[in-house]
Amino acid sequence: MRIVxxxxxxxxxxxxxxxxxxxxxSLVGRRPVADAPVRTKQLVxxxxxxxxxxxxxxxxxxxxxxxxxxxxxxSRVAFAAVDRDAVADxxxxxxxxxxxxxxxxxxxxxxxxxxxxxxxxKGEAEAAAQAAGFEQLxxxxxxxxxxxxxxxxxxxxxxxxAVSPITDLLTPHVFDQYRSIAAETVxxxxxxxxxxxxxxxxxxENRDMLRLAGIR
Numbered sequence: 654m655r656i657v658x659x660x661x662x663x664x665x666x667x668x669x670x671x672x673x674x675x676x677x678x679s680l681v682g683r684r685p686v687a688d689a690p691v692r693t694k695q696l697v698x699x700x701x702x703x704x705x706x707x708x709x710x711x712x713x714x715x716x717x718x719x720x721x722x723x724x725x726x727x728s729r730v731a732f733a734a735v736d737r738d739a740v741a742d743x744x745x746x747x748x749x750x751x752x753x754x755x756x757x758x759x760x761x762x763x764x765x766x767x768x769x770x771x772x773x774x775k776g777e778a779e780a781a782a783q784a785a786g787f788e789q790l791x792x793x794x795x796x797x798x799x800x801x802x803x804x805x806x807x808x809x810x811x812x813x814x815a816v817s818p819i820t821d822l823l824t825p826h827v828f829d830q831y832r833s834i835a836a837e838t839v840x841x842x843x844x845x846x847x848x849x850x851x852x853x854x855x856x857x858e859n860r861d862m863l864r865l866a867g868i869r
Contacts, residue, residue: 654848655679657696657707657752659743660718661686664800665758668840669718676847681706681743700739704746714847715747717757717782722771729770737774741781754789755782756843761794761858783854790854791846793839793862800836834859841866 656673659681660666670680670689679694680686681703686695696706717740726732744755763775779792842862846855857865 654714655710655712656714656716656847657681657710657712657747657750658716658718659703659739660716660720660758661689663718663720664798664836665720665839665843666716666718668800668837669716669843672840672844673847679710679712700735700742703739704742707743707746707750711751712747713752714754714756715744715752716843716847717743717755718843719743720758732771733774737778737781740778741785744782744785744787748785748787753787754791754848755785755787756791756793756846757782758793758795758839758843761796763794788852789849791843791849791857792855793843793857795834795839795862796859797833798836798839799833832859834862838862838866838868 655677657679658666658670658673661670661680662682662684667686670678670686670693674690674692678690678692679696680689681696683697683699685697686693689695696703698706719735719740721732721735723729723732726735740757744757747755757779759779760772760775762769762772763779764772765776765780767773767776782790782792839862842857842865845865
């Protein structure tokens with residue numbers, strides 16, 4: 654498969670990139686991925702240039718693991734520029750470059766009608782991906798992601814990760830989509846979904862990702 658991917662320097666993306674070595678992989682980002690598989694093509698430039706970089710090749714599959722926080726971005730405007738606008742532009746460019754399947758990491762609770770700004774922005778990004786017209790759209794909505802992050806420290810996420818074993822135990826099974834989930838599990842689920850059969854949109858929550866990763 655010819656795959657174009659963005660978000661490879663993040664938690665899920667950094668794990669996923671090492672599961673795609675058998676594919677013809679191109680990574681789009683603001684900086685190179687130092688430990689990417691040997692045959693990987695790196696398309697590096699500012700976010701505004703990503704559509705042009707994507708347009709220079711043709712692809713079968715596009716994967717978006719972009720994600721930041723309002724605090725890390727510095728403002729709501731800067732956050733939306735990455736988590737909504739960059740996602741929308743990447744999806745449109747990938748579709749124009751021939752991609753039939755789009756797989757994206759979103760968030761549990763995402764909705765364009767959400768009152769929470771973070772979840773509303775994620776929902777708007779999902780809507781943009783749907784509007785791009787892919788034959789197959791896979792939207793992964795994990796709960797709190799567990800895993801080791803490199804780079805900028807996120808104290809809020811670090812605290813939530815530390816208490817997640819307790820909060821997970823207190824969360825009823827019927828609400829297990831709100832429990833935390835290992836980033837490794839999400840990465841495995843995405844890898845397992847590449848090239849799947851069918852032409853539809855799938856919303857995948859924690860239990861679905863655990864099943865795809867072979868854990869449940």
